[in-house]
Amino acid sequence: MNKVKLNSASISIIPILVFIPILIELSNNFHFGGKTLFFDFILSSLRPKIDIEIITTLFLRLNETIFIALLSWFLSISLGIFFGIFSSDIFYKFSKFPIFLKHSVTFFLTILRSIHEIIWGLILLNLYGLDISMGIIAIAIPYTAINAKVIREQLENININNIKSISQISGNSFSSFLVIVWNPILKIIRNFGIYRFECALRSTAAIGLFGIGGIGTSIILSFQNLSFRELWTYLWGLAFIILATNRILKNLNIKDIHIKIKNFILIMLPIYFIFLIFIILKFFIKSNEVLFFLIKNILQIDYNFISNQLFQYTTETIFLSLLATGIAISLPPILLFTFNNQFMIVVYRSLSFLFRLIPPPILLLFLLMFNEPSISLAAVTLGLYNAAITFKLLNENILKNKNYIALKTTGASERLSWFFGSFIEQSKVYLTYCSYRADIIFRETALVGVIGSIGLGWQLNESLSSFSWDEVSIIILVYSSIAIIGEITNGKIKLILK
Amino acid sequence: MNKILVEINNLSLIYKNKNILDNINFKIYEGDKIALIGTNGSGKSSLISVLNGTRKSINGEIKIFNKSLTQLQNKQKINIGTIWQDLRLIDELSAEQNVNCGLLGRNNFLFAIKNLLNICSFEKAHKCMKLFLLNENLFDKNIEKLSGGEKQRIAIARSIIQEPNILFADEPFNNLDPKISIYIKDLLLSRKNKFHIKIPNTQLISIHRLDLLRGFNKVMGIKNGRIIFILNTNQLKKYHLKKIY
Numbered sequence: 001m002n003k004v005k006l007n008s009a010s011i012s013i014i015p016i017l018v019f020i021p022i023l024i025e026l027s028n029n030f031h032f033g034g035k036t037l038f039f040d041f042i043l044s045s046l047r048p049k050i051d052i053e054i055i056t057t058l059f060l061r062l063n064e065t066i067f068i069a070l071l072s073w074f075l076s077i078s079l080g081i082f083f084g085i086f087s088s089d090i091f092y093k094f095s096k097f098p099i100f101l102k103h104s105v106t107f108f109l110t111i112l113r114s115i116h117e118i119i120w121g122l123i124l125l126n127l128y129g130l131d132i133s134m135g136i137i138a139i140a141i142p143y144t145a146i147n148a149k150v151i152r153e154q155l156e157n158i159n160i161n162n163i164k165s166i167s168q169i170s171g172n173s174f175s176s177f178l179v180i181v182w183n184p185i186l187k188i189i190r191n192f193g194i195y196r197f198e199c200a201l202r203s204t205a206a207i208g209l210f211g212i213g214g215i216g217t218s219i220i221l222s223f224q225n226l227s228f229r230e231l232w233t234y235l236w237g238l239a240f241i242i243l244a245t246n247r248i249l250k251n252l253n254i255k256d257i258h259i260k261i262k263n264f265i266l267i268m269l270p271i272y273f274i275f276l277i278f279i280i281l282k283f284f285i286k287s288n289e290v291l292f293f294l295i296k297n298i299l300q301i302d303y304n305f306i307s308n309q310l311f312q313y314t315t316e317t318i319f320l321s322l323l324a325t326g327i328a329i330s331l332p333p334i335l336l337f338t339f340n341n342q343f344m345i346v347v348y349r350s351l352s353f354l355f356r357l358i359p360p361p362i363l364l365l366f367l368l369m370f371n372e373p374s375i376s377l378a379a380v381t382l383g384l385y386n387a388a389i390t391f392k393l394l395n396e397n398i399l400k401n402k403n404y405i406a407l408k409t410t411g412a413s414e415r416l417s418w419f420f421g422s423f424i425e426q427s428k429v430y431l432t433y434c435s436y437r438a439d440i441i442f443r444e445t446a447l448v449g450v451i452g453s454i455g456l457g458w459q460l461n462e463s464l465s466s467f468s469w470d471e472v473s474i475i476i477l478v479y480s481s482i483a484i485i486g487e488i489t490n491g492k493i494k495l496i497l498k
Numbered sequence: 499m500n501k502i503l504v505e506i507n508n509l510s511l512i513y514k515n516k517n518i519l520d521n522i523n524f525k526i527y528e529g530d531k532i533a534l535i536g537t538n539g540s541g542k543s544s545l546i547s548v549l550n551g552t553r554k555s556i557n558g559e560i561k562i563f564n565k566s567l568t569q570l571q572n573k574q575k576i577n578i579g580t581i582w583q584d585l586r587l588i589d590e591l592s593a594e595q596n597v598n599c600g601l602l603g604r605n606n607f608l609f610a611i612k613n614l615l616n617i618c619s620f621e622k623a624h625k626c627m628k629l630f631l632l633n634e635n636l637f638d639k640n641i642e643k644l645s646g647g648e649k650q651r652i653a654i655a656r657s658i659i660q661e662p663n664i665l666f667a668d669e670p671f672n673n674l675d676p677k678i679s680i681y682i683k684d685l686l687l688s689r690k691n692k693f694h695i696k697i698p699n700t701q702l703i704s705i706h707r708l709d710l711l712r713g714f715n716k717v718m719g720i721k722n723g724r725i726i727f728i729l730n731t732n733q734l735k736k737y738h739l740k741k742i743y
C-alpha cells in the first residue's frame with residue numbers, strides 16, 4: 001500500500017475522527033430522560049406563542065438587542081480604527097511617537113482580544129451589577145481589539161512611498177497620512193466592519209443569556225420555565241432580525257457606500273459622543289471602589305487552587321476546543337462529500353441556520369436532555385455551532401468551477417465532482433479560515449463551559465459567584481495565555497498554508 | 499454502415515448577441531476519427547463544450563448514443579471522454595491521483611477517499627501514464643511541479659483511463675514537442691488497445707497543425723461558427739483549406 005499523502009483537502013476531513021471518542025463518551029452517557037421535552041421543544045418551533053404580552057416583550061427585547069449591538073458595534077469600530085492606526089508600523093514611521101508604544105498597544109490589544117465577550121460580561125456583571133451598558137462594554141472590548149488587528153494588518157499593506165510623495169506636495173506629513181489611510185479603513189468597514197454588526201447581534205443574544213439584557217435574557221428565562229412556545233417566539237424574532245440585517249447589508253449599494261458611511265458617521269458622531277461620555281462617566285464613578293476591592297482581593301492568591309484544580313480545567317478546556325475545532329472543520333466538507341444533492345443542500349442550509357440561530361448555551365441545555373454533562377457534549381455543541389458557520393462559508397464561497405464541470409462530464413457524481421473539482425482547489429483558503437475560527441472556538445469554550453460543568457468557563461463562573469477574585473484573575477491569565485499561544489500557532493499554520 | 503453515435507440537428511449557440519455556432523448539422527459514426535480544423539475563435543472549442551454537455555443554452559438537438567444529451571445519465575456520460583484545452587487538472591493532487599480522477603465515474607465513494615489519501619491502487623494509472631511516455635519519477639509529483647508538456651499528457655491520460663467510447667479533444671497536442679505529438683496522435687488513432695487500456699474508437703479532435711491530419715479518416719472545417727465542410731481526409735484539397743483559413 002502507498003504511503004498516505006496529505007493535502008489541504010484531506011487535512012480538512014481527517015479531523016472527523018474526533019467523533020470516535022466523542023460518540024463513545026456520548027453513548028455511555030445517553031439517556032431518554034428528556035424525550036418528552038425534546039418533542040415538546042421541536043413541536044413548539046412550529047407553533048410559537050403569539051399574544052399581546054409576548055409580542056410586546058419580544059418587541060422591547062429586540063429593541064434592547066439592537067440597541068446594545070449597534071452601540072457596541074459603533075464603539076468597537078471607532079475605537080478599533082483608533083487603536084488599529086495606533087498599533088500600525090506605518091503610523092510610527094510618520095510620527096515622533098516612540099516605537100515601544102506600538103508594541104505596548106499591540107500587546108494590550110492581544111490580551112483584550114484573547115478574552116471572550118461572555119467572560120467580560122460575567123466579570124462586569126459581577127463587579128457593577130445588571131446594566132445594559134455593561135453588555136455594550138463587554139462586547140465592545142474584544143470587538144475593538146479584533147477590529148484594531150484587522151485594520152492594523154490592512155494598513156501594513158500601504159506603500160509608504162505614497163505617503164512620502166503626498167507629504168512632499170502638501171508639506172504636512174500627518175494630513176498626508178490621514179489621506180492615505182482613509183480609503184483602506186473605509187474598505188475594511190465596508191468588507192469586514194458591516195459583517196461585524198451581525199456578529200454583534202449574535203453576541204448580544206448570547207450575553208443576554210447571562211442576564212445582561214436583550215432577547216437572550218428572555219430566551220433563557222423561557223427555557224428555564226420550559227416554556228418552549230415562548231422560547232421559539234423569541235428565537236424566530238431573533239432570526240427575523242438577523243435575516244433582515246443580512247438582507248439590508250447585502251442590498252447596500254456598494255458604489256455609494258462610502259458616501260453612506262460618511263453621512264452615517266456625521267449623523268451618529270454627536271449622539272455617539274454624548275452616549276460614550278455617559279457610559280465612561282458611569283463606569284469610572286464605580287471603578288474606583290471596584291478597583292480598590294479587586295487589587296485587595298487579587299493579591300490573596302490561593303495556591304491550593306492552582307495545584308489542585310487549575311491543571312485539570314485547563315486540560316479540559318484545551319481538549320474541548322480541539323474536539324470542537326475538529327467538528328467545525330471537518331463536518332461541512334464531509335457532509336457535502338457524502339450527500340450532495342439539491343434536497344440535502346436545503347436540509348444542510350436549514351440546519352446551519354438553526355444552529356447559528358440557537359445560542360450555544362441553549363443548544364447545550366437542550367442536548368443535556370439526553371446526555372450527562374461531559375467534554376464531548378460541550379464539544380458537540382460548540383462544534384455544531386461553528387460547523388454551521390463554516391458550512392455557510394463553504395456553501396456560499398466554493399463555486400462550481402471549471403474542474404467541477406470537467407469531472408461532471410466524466411460521469412462522476414455531483415458529490416465527487418464538487419469535492420475533487422471545487423473543494424480541493426479552494427481547500428487551502430478554507431483551512432486558513434478554519435485556523436482563524438479555531439482561535440474563536442477556544443475563546444468560546446467559556447460559553448459552553450459555564451453551562452456544561454466543563455473547563456475554565458465553569459470554574460470562572462464558580463469563582464465569580466463566590467467572589468474569589470484571586471481565582472478569577474488566575475483563570476483569566478490562563479485563558480489569555482492559552483489563547484495567545486493558540487493565536488501564535490495558528491498564525492504559523494496560516495503562513496504555511498500561504 | 500456503422501452505428502450513429504452523435505447526431506446534431508440545427509444546432510445554434512448565441513452568446514452576447516453573437517452567433518458562436520450557427521445552424522450546425524452533422525453525424526459522427528462509430529469508428530470515425532474526425533479532425534476539427536479552423537482558425538482561432540472559429541467555434542471549435544464551443545462545439546466541443548456543447549457536445550460534452552457543458553454549454554447548455556443552445557438551440558437545436560444533440561443526440562448521443564441515440565439519446566438527447568440532456569437526458570444522459572452519469573453511467574452513460576462515463577462513455578464520453580473530454581480532453582480540455584485548459585487541461586483542468588487539480589493542482590493539489592499528484593500526477594497519479596489526477597489520472598485516477600478519470601475513474602471517479604466508474605468507482606464508488608471508497609475509491610474516491612482512497613484516491614484522496616493516496617492509498618488506492620495506481621496500477622492502471624501507471625500503465626496509462628507509461629503509455630503516454632511519462633516517467634515513473636513523475637507519478638507521485640504534484641501537478642504544479644510538472645512542465646506544460648507533462649501536464650498535457652496527464653490530461654490525456656486522465657481521459658483515456660476513463661475508457662470512453664467517444665473522445666472529444668480540444669487541441670490535445672498543444673504544449674507537446676513534434677515527435678511526441680505524432681506519437682500520441684498515432685496512439686490515439688490506432689485501433690489497438692494498449693496495456694489492456696481501451697483506446698476510444700470514435701474521436702473528434704480539434705487541431706491546429708495540419709501535418710497531424712494523417713491518420714484521421716474525416717476532416718471537418720469550421721469558420722465563424724459554421725461548418726464549411728466535412729470530408730474524407732483524402733479528399734481534402736488546398737481550396738477547402740482556403741475557405742476556412
